[in-house]
Amino acid sequence: MPEPGSEHRRLAVLCYDGSEHAKRAIEQSAHILGGGPAVVVTIFESAGSLLLRHAPSERTELGRQFKEIAEDVVNELDAGAGRRAEATAAEGAEAARAAGFDAKPLARRALAKGAERDTATIWRAILDLADEHGADVVVVGARGASALSSALLGSVSYGLVHNSGTPVLVAPPAR
Numbered sequence: 001m002p003e004p005g006s007e008h009r010r011l012a013v014l015c016y017d018g019s020e021h022a023k024r025a026i027e028q029s030a031h032i033l034g035g036g037p038a039v040v041v042t043i044f045e046s047a048g049s050l051l052l053r054h055a056p057s058e059r060t061e062l063g064r065q066f067k068e069i070a071e072d073v074v075n076e077l078d079a080g081a082g083r084r085a086e087a088t089a090a091e092g093a094e095a096a097r098a099a100g101f102d103a104k105p106l107a108r109r110a111l112a113k114g115a116e117r118d119t120a121t122i123w124r125a126i127l128d129l130a131d132e133h134g135a136d137v138v139v140v141g142a143r144g145a146s147a148l149s150s151a152l153l154g155s156v157s158y159g160l161v162h163n164s165g166t167p168v169l170v171a172p173p174a175r
């Protein structure tokens with residue numbers, strides 16, 4: 001707890017993927033939180049990582065061939081996705097600064113090592129980042145997906161809300 005008279009500005013992790021939902025979440029959170037320090041995060045996973053993450057069983061010939069794909073090939077594919085994510089995070093930080101945040105962009109791969117491919121999720125990467133930065137709040141926009149599509153496709157906001165030890169602000173979609 002800050003001492004009386006000292007001003008503690010809460011650090012917000014603002015999730016940004018370039019969508020209108022994410023832009024709206026930044027704008028709404030600025031009104032609620034009053035701006036302050038923020039990290040605008042874009043989490044990415046490339047097609048190369050997705051291929052290896054969903055590779056066939058190593059008990060099959062196809063699975064063994066997939067296993068032979070070198071990590072540096074996936075890293076090369078990830079580099080392109082990383083550059084796009086950095087540009088997206090920079091765009092989000094610009095929007096956050098316009099809304100009143102002192103924002104810095106950060107792009108991060110959803111997983112760091114091949115061994116993590118089975119458990120990697122966007123929401124888990126966001127929570128790890130929030131913990132690393134000592135965030136006071138995580139902000140994410142809801143896409144307004146139906147319960148069925150969220151169950152089938154997964155939901156970043158659902159994962160954050162149900163697994164975070166940090167408060168999560170979920171901005172609703174425009175109506």
